[in-house]
Amino acid sequence: MTTAISVSGLVKQFGTTRALDGLDLTVRAGEVHGFLGPNGAGKTTTLRILLGLLRADGGSVRLLGGDPWREAVNLHRRLAYVPGEVNLWPNLTGGEVIDLLGALRGGLDLKRRTVLLERFQLDPAKKCRAYSKGNRQKVALVAALASDVELYLLDEPTSGLDPLMEAVFQGVVQELRDAGRTVLLSSHILAEVETLCDRVTIIRAGRTAESGTFDELRHLSRTTVAVETRRPLGTLRELPGIHDVRVDGTRACFSVDPDELGGVLRHLVEFDVRSLTSSPPTLEELFLRHYEDGAAAQAAPGPGGAR
Amino acid sequence: MSALTGTVALTRLAFRRDRVALPAWITGLSALMAAFAAMTVGALATEQDVIHETEFMAGNPALRMLGLASGPTVGGYAMIRSHVTLAILAVLMSVFAVVRHTRQSEATGRSELVGSAVVGRYGSLASAVVVTVAANAVLAVALGLALIANGQPVEGSFVAGASIAGVGLVFTGVAAVTSQLSSSSRGANGTAVAALGFAFLLSGVGNMLGSVDTSGLRVVSAWPAWLSPIGWGQQMRPFGGDHWWPLILFAASFIVLLGIAGALAARRDFGRGLLREQPGPADARPGLLSPLGLIRRLQRGAVRGWAIGMLGFGLVFGAVSGSADDLEGSAREWYRRMGGTDEIADAYLTSIVSMAAMAIAVCTVQLLLRVRAEEPEGPLESVLATAVSRPRWAVSQVLSTWLTAAGLLLLFALGMGLTAGQVLGDTAGQLRGLTGAVLAQLPGIMVISGCVTAAVGVLPRWSVPVSWSVLLASILLGPLFGPTLNMPQWAQNISVFTHAARAPAAEVTAGPIAVLTVISLALVAAGTVSFRRRSLVLPA
Numbered sequence: 001m002t003t004a005i006s007v008s009g010l011v012k013q014f015g016t017t018r019a020l021d022g023l024d025l026t027v028r029a030g031e032v033h034g035f036l037g038p039n040g041a042g043k044t045t046t047l048r049i050l051l052g053l054l055r056a057d058g059g060s061v062r063l064l065g066g067d068p069w070r071e072a073v074n075l076h077r078r079l080a081y082v083p084g085e086v087n088l089w090p091n092l093t094g095g096e097v098i099d100l101l102g103a104l105r106g107g108l109d110l111k112r113r114t115v116l117l118e119r120f121q122l123d124p125a126k127k128c129r130a131y132s133k134g135n136r137q138k139v140a141l142v143a144a145l146a147s148d149v150e151l152y153l154l155d156e157p158t159s160g161l162d163p164l165m166e167a168v169f170q171g172v173v174q175e176l177r178d179a180g181r182t183v184l185l186s187s188h189i190l191a192e193v194e195t196l197c198d199r200v201t202i203i204r205a206g207r208t209a210e211s212g213t214f215d216e217l218r219h220l221s222r223t224t225v226a227v228e229t230r231r232p233l234g235t236l237r238e239l240p241g242i243h244d245v246r247v248d249g250t251r252a253c254f255s256v257d258p259d260e261l262g263g264v265l266r267h268l269v270e271f272d273v274r275s276l277t278s279s280p281p282t283l284e285e286l287f288l289r290h291y292e293d294g295a296a297a298q299a300a301p302g303p304g305g306a307r
Numbered sequence: 308m309s310a311l312t313g314t315v316a317l318t319r320l321a322f323r324r325d326r327v328a329l330p331a332w333i334t335g336l337s338a339l340m341a342a343f344a345a346m347t348v349g350a351l352a353t354e355q356d357v358i359h360e361t362e363f364m365a366g367n368p369a370l371r372m373l374g375l376a377s378g379p380t381v382g383g384y385a386m387i388r389s390h391v392t393l394a395i396l397a398v399l400m401s402v403f404a405v406v407r408h409t410r411q412s413e414a415t416g417r418s419e420l421v422g423s424a425v426v427g428r429y430g431s432l433a434s435a436v437v438v439t440v441a442a443n444a445v446l447a448v449a450l451g452l453a454l455i456a457n458g459q460p461v462e463g464s465f466v467a468g469a470s471i472a473g474v475g476l477v478f479t480g481v482a483a484v485t486s487q488l489s490s491s492s493r494g495a496n497g498t499a500v501a502a503l504g505f506a507f508l509l510s511g512v513g514n515m516l517g518s519v520d521t522s523g524l525r526v527v528s529a530w531p532a533w534l535s536p537i538g539w540g541q542q543m544r545p546f547g548g549d550h551w552w553p554l555i556l557f558a559a560s561f562i563v564l565l566g567i568a569g570a571l572a573a574r575r576d577f578g579r580g581l582l583r584e585q586p587g588p589a590d591a592r593p594g595l596l597s598p599l600g601l602i603r604r605l606q607r608g609a610v611r612g613w614a615i616g617m618l619g620f621g622l623v624f625g626a627v628s629g630s631a632d633d634l635e636g637s638a639r640e641w642y643r644r645m646g647g648t649d650e651i652a653d654a655y656l657t658s659i660v661s662m663a664a665m666a667i668a669v670c671t672v673q674l675l676l677r678v679r680a681e682e683p684e685g686p687l688e689s690v691l692a693t694a695v696s697r698p699r700w701a702v703s704q705v706l707s708t709w710l711t712a713a714g715l716l717l718l719f720a721l722g723m724g725l726t727a728g729q730v731l732g733d734t735a736g737q738l739r740g741l742t743g744a745v746l747a748q749l750p751g752i753m754v755i756s757g758c759v760t761a762a763v764g765v766l767p768r769w770s771v772p773v774s775w776s777v778l779l780a781s782i783l784l785g786p787l788f789g790p791t792l793n794m795p796q797w798a799q800n801i802s803v804f805t806h807a808a809r810a811p812a813a814e815v816t817a818g819p820i821a822v823l824t825v826i827s828l829a830l831v832a833a834g835t836v837s838f839r840r841r842s843l844v845l846p847a
Contacts, residue, residue, distance in 0.1 A: 053691055055840075072697075073695070077694045085685060089605065093589065096595060101690075103596035104597075104695050105694055125587060
């Protein structure tokens with residue numbers, strides 16, 4: 001089996017709100033797949049449908065070769081889930097919750113449990129009501145990551161973690177990838193997705209906006225260039241494929257469409273370049289551009305977002 | 308800097324924060340008082356009506372739990388009907404206010420801001436108490452005015468107001484103590500409300516076991532009523548003697564409780580209760596590791612409380628079973644009808660068994676809704692994302708609840724059998740008879756919990772009000788109140804308790820038991836199937 005998750009044309013309606021509006025998502029077995037979108041784009045709703053907790057109103061969903069609504073129990077033995085908002089039982093300890101969720105899933109790797117508790121520096125003897133948000137998230141993470149399963153569904157798993165713990169988390173996910181496991185990581189933290197993910201799906205207002213590897217997605221974006229020359233730069237605006245130009249005598253800053261970069265550089269050389277820095281588009285910019293474009297399109301009435 | 312430094316400033320802050328909430332409570336309670344009074348004035352037009360209705364309230368043991376008759380006056384009758392309700396609301400107003408300004412402020416970190424300023428150790432407690440006592444003082448006057456506005460005697464009206472606000476005053480002290488003990492506001496409120504439940508039980512049992520004087524219009528309470536602040540309020544007997552002296556009991560217990568709260572406050576750390584959050588086990592015991600294990604753990608606290616309550620209920624009512632023979636008039640008539648036999652001892656036992664069954668039905672609704680809360684509050688998401696099927700989850704909670712109900716019935720039978728055996732003789736026989744009698748009540752309780760399961764499956768968003776409404780209707784239309792309230796037979800037949808066995812007064816027949824069991828299983832099946840087929844209602 002090469003496809004772990006395949007979703008097409010997924011629709012979910014909450015009352016009058018269309019939370020998902022024809023979403024497509026394909027996750028290959030063995031990859032770490034980023035699921036990116038702003039709050040309310042429909043990430044959590046998608047994951048809950050993948051788990052059979054919510055019923056889809058339209059479209060098709062396959063997960064590990066099965067139908068998550070009909071075969072939830074059998075599929076759940078093969079996956080682990082970290083919910084976006086970790087709600088636990090206030091009077092159970094973290095250790096009890098980890099053991100309980102592990103047992104209900106069908107077993108826990110006790111050695112991994114010990115190691116993960118150590119790495120995440122979590123005290124399992126505390127009652128859940130005494131944990132901070134980050135620590136509750138760690139409980140859910142240890143419970144999920146200590147299970148030996150094929151697929152991990154993680155819904156914004158690092159939103160409460162400090163940078164140190166985020167690094168620990170990234171290390172653990174790298175190990176899962178090396179071990180050939182599949183991970184679907186929903187997030188709005190781009191740096192995290194950029195470090196961890198092989199491929200990414202960007203979702204906006206319940207629809208897939210973009211999907212592919214980072215290289216593929218970067219073709220869609222512009223390179224940012226900062227340049228300083230000996231001779232004053234003329235106006236650059238009429239060059240093809242150039243955007244956001246700011247010229248200040250011998251300094252300039254702009255962005256260029258990937259296909260026009262060569263032409264622009266040839267033009268710059270004539271002004272005797274002293275220094276030049278170019279940065280590849282970060283996912284951040286890619287992301288922002290998507291939402292700026294989207295926001296313009298959204299100015300016309302469209303479906304409201306929901307999680 | 309003294310321990311009370313900053314109290315004035317904090318009190319002003321507390322008044323400002325409560326400038327809407329407390330006036331709203333006081334206005335609402337006064338309006339309720341006025342409505343009760345106006346209703347009574349309208350309904351009891353003649354002296355004859357007043358005597359007749361008061362006699363009825365005095366003579367009926369079940370209704371005596373709800374109010375104390377103090378003679379034939381319109382105002383007195385209004386107080387029989389309203390005192391407990393208003394006292395409970397006054398207590399809730401006071402408890403919430405105290406906890407809001409002490410424990411809750413600490414939990415949300417507000418008082419950390421304030422505490423770093425020039426504020427003494429007792430500052431926040433003192434300001435909470437000042438505000439709440441002031442609210443109760445205003446409440447006493449407002450309630451009195453509400454009665455006077457309805458043409459009631461002035462002194463009685465203010466005695467009535469004080470008899471309600473006095474209960475609020477005592478529980479201001481109780482809440483001051485519980486907010487030192489517990490480290491969460493939920494815990495502080497919960498402990499205080501549990502104390503309220505206990506106070507209600509004591510006054511209710513005291514009145515129920517009391518005796519009616521020769522006029523048949525005035526109940527003399529038994530000793531348990533004197534252990535309860537609600538009982539003290541009733542003993543002020545507004546419009547029927549107008550005693551002011553129980554105010555001393557209110558004031559004295561308030562001062563003692565405040566002293567305890569102060570002593571506790573001096574011994575605890577900021578942000579924590581005296582009952583520390585103990586670290587628990589780092590690993591789960593095997594008993595927890597199943598849906599049933601988790602559900603039993605979630606229900607554990609409530610089940611413990613109910614177990615103590617039902618055992619006590621059985622012990623107390625068994626102990627007084629001998630006095631049933633002395634009952635006369637309408638009280639005897641009530642037991643005869645409730646028990647369905649002229650044999651008064653059996654009629655009494657049957658009535659109490661029936662009441663216990665209703666109490667345990669309340670418990671099952673509470674337990675099932677406790678587990679139901681896992682869905683909107685979120686933890687259920689994690690459970691159902693594992694290999695636990697929804698039918699397994701639904702059936703586990705029903706099973707756990709039914710087992711609890713059976714256990715509580717048996718505990719009650721044990722308590723009642725032991726003491727009734729002492730009074731009536733033949734303890735072994737009593738235990739045997741009562742065990743059979745209580746187990747025959749189980750199918751009716753199962754139907755009520757089946758209704759809850761069906762409601763959760765079919766109408767998840769409305770399951771809480773629907774469940775409590777079904778329960779309340781079943782109790783009101785059932786044999787405890789239905790005949791007394793002159794409900795038509797078809798309406799009484801809606802209540803499952805109308806169809807429950809009447810043992811030991813009558814033989815238990817298999818027919819109704821089988822039918823009720825089948826209905827309960829069908830309801831559970833319907834609820835489980837709907838729960839399987841719908842989307843979960845999870846937090847956003």
